Amino acid sequence: MSERYDPSTEGAQMSFDGRMSYGDYLGLSTLLDAQHPISDAHDEMLFIIQHQTSELWMRLAIHELGAARATLRGDDMRPAFKMLTRVSRIFEQLNSAWDVLRTMTPSDYTTFRDTLGQSSGFQSHQYRQIEFILGNRNKAMVRPHAHRPDLMKLLDDELARKSLYDVALAALSETFPLPPEVLTRDTALPHAENEAVAEAWARVYRDPAAHWALYELAEKLVDLEDYFRRWRFNHVTTVERVIGFKRGTGGTGGVSYLKRMLDVELFPELWHLRTNL
Template sequence: MSCPYHSDNKPSNYRAMEKDIHTDFKDDMSYGDYLNLEKILSAQHPLSDQHDEMLFIVIHQASELWLKLAGHELNEAIINIKSGDFGHAFKVISRVKQILSQLTQSWGILSTLTPVDYLKFRDALGHSSGFQSYGYRKIEFLLGNKNTELLKVHESNPSVHSELSDILHKPSLYDEALIALKAQGLPIDQSVLDRDFSQPYEANQSVLDAWLMVYRDADKYFHLYELAEKLVDIEDSFQQWRFKHMYTVQRIIGNKVGTGGSSGVEFLKKALDISFFPELFELRTHL
C-alpha cells in the first residue's frame, strides 16, 4: 500500500508556498489595493434582513461594472471608425459582444430568486429601478437608440446628465459607420449624415442600398462588410440580453408594475421591437 505522505512528511493533498511568493505588503501595492477592493466589497448595504437581498445587490452592481466596460469599449470603437482603424474597432466590438453575453448569463443567476423571496424585500427598494441605470442608458445612446425624454431620469445627477446629454447629441456608432460608407464613395443621402443626432435613427432607403452594395461585393468592401457583421453581432447579443431581462422579470414579478413606475414586463417587451441597425437586418431579405 502506498504511503499517504511524501518523503518530506507533507500530505499528498497539499501545495506548499513557494519561497519567492511575495507576502509583505506593508510598503507595497497588493492585489486588493490595485483593484480598490475595500471600497467595492464594502459597497453592499442590504436594506432588509432578507438573505436574498445580497444576491439582488451583487448581481446589479456587477452588471453595472460590465456596462461601464461596454461603454468604454464602444467609445473606443467610435474613435477607431472615425480614424479608419477598422482592425481595432473589430476587436473592441467583439469584446462588447462577449460582455453582453456575460450580462445575459447573470439573469440566470438572478432567476434563482423566487417571487416569494423577492417580495420579502421589494418594498425596501422604493422607486429605485434598473430603468435608471446610467450605464445602460449610455450604451443605448452610443449604439443609436436616442431618446431625449430619458434624460429626465438623470436630472438629479448633474455630471451624469451632462455626459449623457453630450453622447445624445453626438453621432452614434452606427452614424459613424454610415459616415464611413459615404467616405468610401457609397451613395448615402446627405440628409442622413446631417440629421439631428439626438433624435432616434429612422431607416433610410439610401442606407439600405449602400449596405446591399457592400454585401453584393464583399471582397471589394470587405472591411465594411466585416463591420456590418460585427454590428449585427452586437444587436444579436443585446436582444438576447433584453429578452432574458424581460423573461426574468416576468418569472419573478409577473405583470406587476415596476418599482420605477413602468408597466414592467409590457414595457420591457416594447424594447424588443427596437433595432439599432435596421438596414442590416432588412438587407437580408433582398440578397
C-alpha cells in the first residue's frame, strides 16, 4: 500500500502559528459566525445565508459601480466597461441564488416566517444604494433607515451625487451637446426621458464605428439593466411561489409592490431608440 500523500513534501505550508492563513485573510471566523437562526426550522439557515450572500455580492456591486462612475469622468472611459461587465455578472450570480431559495416551499417558510418580525429585504440599504447609483432615486426610500443616522447620511450623500447615467450623459454631451435641463438637473430626482438624449444616443447607434466608446458604453449599460431586470423578475416569481399574494413582512404589498418595480426603466432612451433605428 502506497504512503498517504503529504503536501508538505512539495512545499505546501502546513503551520500557521503567527502567520496569516486563509481563514485569517478572509475573516472566516466572523463571517461563519454570522448565522443565528431564531427558530428551530431547518430552512431558516437557507433563508439567512441566501440574504447574507446577496448582501456580499451587492457590496461588490457598489464597489464596482462607484469605480465605474469615477472612471467615466476621466479622459479614458474604457476601463469602466470591464467594471460594468462585472456588475452584470454579479447580478447573474444573484439571479442564480433565487434558484436555491425556490427549493423552499410555502410550508417550509411558514415554519419560521413569524420570527422575522418586520424585517424585510425592502429595508436593505445596499440595495437602495445600488438603485440610487443607477438612477432610480426616491427620497422616501431613505425613511426606513431613520433609526440609523449613518445609513441616512450614506443614502443622502448618494442622492447628492450624479447617478451613473448622469455621468454617462455628461460623457455623451461632450460629443453631442445636451440641454442644461439634462446636465444640471436636481440629482435627488430620477432622470426623466428626454428627446435630445434619445436623439444623441440614436446618432451613436447609427454610426457606431465613428463613436465606438460611446456605443460600447451604451451597450454595457443595457447589459447591466437587462441583468438587473431579470433579478427583479426572479424576485417577484420567487416571492409569489413562496408566499403568494400575502403582504410582505416589512409592510409592503409583497408581490404587488415588486411587480410595480418591474415597470421602472433606468436608462429609458437606450431601450426606446431600438424601435426607431
